Amino acid sequence: MLSYLWLLALIPLAAEKADAEIRWHARHGLVLFGAEMALFLVMSILGGGFLERLLVPVVQVSIVVLHTLCIARGLKGERFQIPGLSEYADRL
Numbered sequence: 001m002l003s004y005l006w007l008l009a010l011i012p013l014a015a016e017k018a019d020a021e022i023r024w025h026a027r028h029g030l031v032l033f034g035a036e037m038a039l040f041l042v043m044s045i046l047g048g049g050f051l052e053r054l055l056v057p058v059v060q061v062s063i064v065v066l067h068t069l070c071i072a073r074g075l076k077g078e079r080f081q082i083p084g085l086s087e088y089a090d091r092l
Contacts, residue, residue: 003029004070006036024089025074031089032070032082036063 002008003022009029016022043055066082073080 001071001075002026003074004032004067005029006033009033021077024079025070027092028070028079028082028086028089031085031092032066035085 002011003013003025006029009026012022013026013030016026039059043052043059047055070080079086
């Protein structure tokens with residue numbers, strides 16, 4: 001569950017070196033965190049005005065839903081594949 005709580009993904013990544021499943025989820029959580037930070041950086045640079053006020057809450061709710069799905073699947077022993085991000089996390 002810690003794997004999808006932003007920087008807390010470092011805990012299972014450092015603590016569990018033998019379990020490939022936990023390491024996969026931890027790497028996936030870190031890549032997801034990095035993608036979210038990059039998205040918010042781009043939005044803050046390009047944003048402003050009405051579009052930003054509308055877009056930021058939608059993105060934030062989407063992120064919470066995505067993390068909830070990832071945690072729910074992880075607790076069931078499954079993987080939630082996110083196109084592009086999951087492939088990148090697999091290469092790490």
